[in-house]
Amino acid sequence: METITLIPANSLLTATPEEGRQLAIKMARLIIKATQPDAQIREKLRDVYANDAMMLIAIGQTVATEFATIAAANDYWHVTR
Template sequence: METTTLIPANSLMTATPEEGRQLAIKMARLIIKTTQPDAQIRENLRAVYANDAMLLLAVGHTVAIEFSTIAAANDYWRSPR
């Protein structure tokens, strides 16, 4: 059985909010891959969620939750000045 690293580089730290958002998207995709490991099934399901507004909103919500966690880990990218 293939194992998937759910937190790339084992860190939530990013240099910028943009990098944090990209990490959030990657983590959300990894969750989907872990939940449904069969690539062909995932491919077949794309047509379903691509045409369902509620499912697309759920994807956005998942990414937002991941981004919130990453932002908190990065202290919202604030540094003492």
């Protein structure tokens, strides 16, 4: 069984909110891979969720949750002025 690193580079810290959003998407994809490790089954399921509005909304919610966690870890990218 393949070991999946769920937090790339073992850090939630990013330089910008854009990088944080990209990390959130990557982490959401890794959750799917960890939940369904069989690549052939994931490939077959893509057509199912690609055509189901509720599943697409659920994916968006997963990314939003990951992004909220990353934003908090980055102190919401506050800069000292």
